Amino acid sequence: MSTSFRAIGVIDYKDWLNPKEFSYEPQDLRDNDVEIKIEACGICGSDIHAANGDWGEPYAPLAVGHEIVGTVTAVGPNARFKVGDRVGVGAQCDSCKSCKRCEKGNENNCKKQVGTYMGKYEATGKPSQGGYASHVRVNSEFAFKIPESMDSNFVAPLLCGGITAFRPMMTYGVKKGTKVGINGIGGIGHMAILFAKALGAEVTAISRNDKKKELALSLGADHYISTDEEDFATKYEDSLDLLINTASSFSETAIDSVLNLLAPYGQMIFITAPPITDKLTLTPFQMLFNNISVGGSVIGSPKDIEYMLEVAAKNDIKPMIETLDINEENVKTAWERMTKGDVKFRFVLTGYDKYFGN
Ligand SMILES: NC(=O)c1ccc[n+]([C@@H]2O[C@H](COP(=O)([O-])OP(=O)(O)OC[C@H]3O[C@@H](n4cnc5c(N)ncnc54)[C@H](OP(=O)(O)O)[C@@H]3O)[C@@H](O)[C@H]2O)c1
Ligand SMILES: [Zn+2]
Ligand SMILES: [Zn+2]
Numbered sequence: 620m621s622t623s624f625r626a627i628g629v630i631d632y633k634d635w636l637n638p639k640e641f642s643y644e645p646q647d648l649r650d651n652d653v654e655i656k657i658e659a660c661g662i663c664g665s666d667i668h669a670a671n672g673d674w675g676e677p678y679a680p681l682a683v684g685h686e687i688v689g690t691v692t693a694v695g696p697n698a699r700f701k702v703g704d705r706v707g708v709g710a711q712c713d714s715c716k717s718c719k720r721c722e723k724g725n726e727n728n729c730k731k732q733v734g735t736y737m738g739k740y741e742a743t744g745k746p747s748q749g750g751y752a753s754h755v756r757v758n759s760e761f762a763f764k765i766p767e768s769m770d771s772n773f774v775a776p777l778l779c780g781g782i783t784a785f786r787p788m789m790t791y792g793v794k795k796g797t798k799v800g801i802n803g804i805g806g807i808g809h810m811a812i813l814f815a816k817a818l819g820a821e822v823t824a825i826s827r828n829d830k831k832k833e834l835a836l837s838l839g840a841d842h843y844i845s846t847d848e849e850d851f852a853t854k855y856e857d858s859l860d861l862l863i864n865t866a867s868s869f870s871e872t873a874i875d876s877v878l879n880l881l882a883p884y885g886q887m888i889f890i891t892a893p894p895i896t897d898k899l900t901l902t903p904f905q906m907l908f909n910n911i912s913v914g915g916s917v918i919g920s921p922k923d924i925e926y927m928l929e930v931a932a933k934n935d936i937k938p939m940i941e942t943l944d945i946n947e948e949n950v951k952t953a954w955e956r957m958t959k960g961d962v963k964f965r966f967v968l969t970g971y972d973k974y975f976g977n
Contacts, residue, residue, distance in 0.1 A: 620654060620693045621645070625975055626752035627950050628682035632672045638751075638950045641680040645756045646745050653700050653759040654693035655708065660750035661686030661776035661940075662953050662966040664806055664867050665710070665892060669737055670954065673894040677737060677746070684750030684968070685710040685735035686778045688771040691762075698759040705765045707928075709778035710735055710918050712747060712757035726761075727918045751950060751968060753975035763924055766932035776806060776938045776965040777931055782919040784811035784863065785927045787888040788818060790916065791861045795819030800844075800859040802877055803866030804831045807890060809964040810938050811863055812838045814927075817934040823859060825877065827866075834963060838939070844880070852876035862887040875902060883910045890916050939963055944970030 623642045630639045648654060666683040668674050687708040691700045700706055714721050714729035721729050733740060735757070736749030749755070765774055784807050793799055799815040801808050802825040815822045816839040823842040824835035832843045842858075844851050852873075859880045864887060878887060878901075889899075901913060919927060930936070943949040945968040953966045 620648065621754060624748070624752050624754045626680070626682035626748055627945065627947055628680050628748070628751055629670045630680050632676045632679060635670045635672065636951060636954060638670070638947055638954070640947060643680070643748055645754070646740050646743065646747070648693055648695050648756055649758070650695040650697040651758050651760060652695045652756050653691045653698045653706065653762050654754055654756045655687065655689040655706060655762065656692045656754050657687055657689040657750055657752060657971050659688045659771045659775045659971070660684040660968045661778070661780065661806075662957065662968065663710075663779045664957070665779070667954060667957055668867075668892060668894070674737065675895065681736065682748040682751045683736050684752070686775045686780065687735070687750035687755060688765060688775045688778070689755070692754065694759070700759055700762060700764070705771070706762040707765050707774060707778045708735060708750070708755065708757050708762050709782060709924060712738065712755075712761050713740070724920050724922055726920050727923075751945060753971070760921055763921070763928060766928060768932055772940060772942055772967045772969060773937045774928070774931070775967050776810065776940065777927065777936070778924070779918060780807045780810050780938070780965065781814070781931060781936070782924050782927045783807055783890050783916070784865070785814045785930070786919040786923055787861065787863050787890065787916045788814060789923065790888075791886060793818045793820050793861060796821060798823070798858060798860045798882075800825055800862040800880055802862060802864045803891070804835050804964070805865060805867065805960070806938075806965040808865040809835075809838055810936075811865065812840050813936045813938070814930070817930060817936060846873050846877065852879040855880055857882040860885050864889045864891055867891055868893055874899065875905065878905060878911065878913075881909065881911045885911045887911065887913045888916050889914070938965050940965050940967045942967050942969045944968070945974050
């Protein structure tokens with residue numbers, strides 16, 4: 620068992636695009652915990668928000684990364700895995716397990732939850748560090764067995780992006796013929812297309828321009844709407860039952876126009892997590908005259924994640940990825956390219972053994 624983990628992350632938020640290596644002393648291995656030697660980690664849009672200070676600057680150094688796959692290297696006496704198991708970890712690594720929300724199985728809404736990064740362990744006050752690192756230690760209830768048929772690099776993005784895309788579809792009860800729109804075709808948006816198609820939905824991809832049209836259709840989308848098309852909001856009105864908004868900025872997406880795409884009793888669900896000071900302007904008249912509702916959704920509970928992995932394995936859901944070996948230079952490149960929207964559609968960091976050794 621290691622007493623020091625190596626990681627790559629933000630040393631100074633003002634210079635966030637120059638990530639550097641650092642070492643940190645991990646949280647003690649508690650009775651329920653597992654220690655995982657990391658093999659792959661997806662780069663979620665949230666990594667960028669966290670690293671660039673969109674969500675504040677709680678501590679540095681900060682290693683982000685919460686789409687982790689690796690092998691268990693140490694276990695506490697009550698952990699639910701054994702050394703050698705291949706497991707995955709998403710955006711949450713602990714919860715209180717005693718509040719009303721946890722008791723109901725909504726651990727992802729626990730107010731005392733610990734994020735895989737940007738979290739704090741209550742008992743020790745230690746900050747959590749994510750998956751751009753040699754190892755990670757988490758409560759084993761927030762680690763998940765990876766189905767044998769799934770490749771580590773392809774399954775990594777599902778652990779945050781996949782469940783975030785899938786959970787609103789579970790809540791709505793998407794089934795054959797449900798008309799699902801996905802606004803923002805990035806990492807999560809493209810996974811949402813794959814899951815919605817697997818559930819039999821009629822899928823509309825919605826993007827700021829027509830650059831992603833061919834790719835979205837090749838992923839299975841039935842229709843494509845470009846929001847720079849004049850009159851798109853009236854031309855395609857009433858065409859959706861459920862609209863999942865994954866676009867990482869409000870300012871660049873015409874939210875009130877996009878709402879016009881919902882048929883009566885339709886729902887728009889935000890999964891986007893923009894800078895904490897961002898406000899959303901909505902017109903109540905638009906909502907009431909159309910009987911539409913607007914909500915939000917955050918990742919999924921451990922049970923939801925297990926179900927999502929089952930659905931993904933059964934339907935052979937494979938995100939479109941670009942792999943990069945982990946090192947300071949490649950993390951920088953990935954972050955720069957993501958900021959420009961230059962990735963189809965998820966970066967996955969690999970080559971951990973090469974960089975961190977054994
Ligand atoms: N709720 C949750 O539990 C949860 C979990 C994970 C992530 N998130 C959040 O979900 C959002 C999407 O994450 P992601 O991993 O899919 O990110 P991503 O790969 O960067 O995709 C974001 C998409 O947003 C659209 N967009 C709109 N305005 C933009 C702008 N100014 N700059 C760049 N893109 C813009 C783009 O789609 P088009 O080019 O098609 O318009 C882009 O592909 C992020 O805010 C992330 O923090 C939430
Ligand atoms: Zn994420
Ligand atoms: Zn709780």
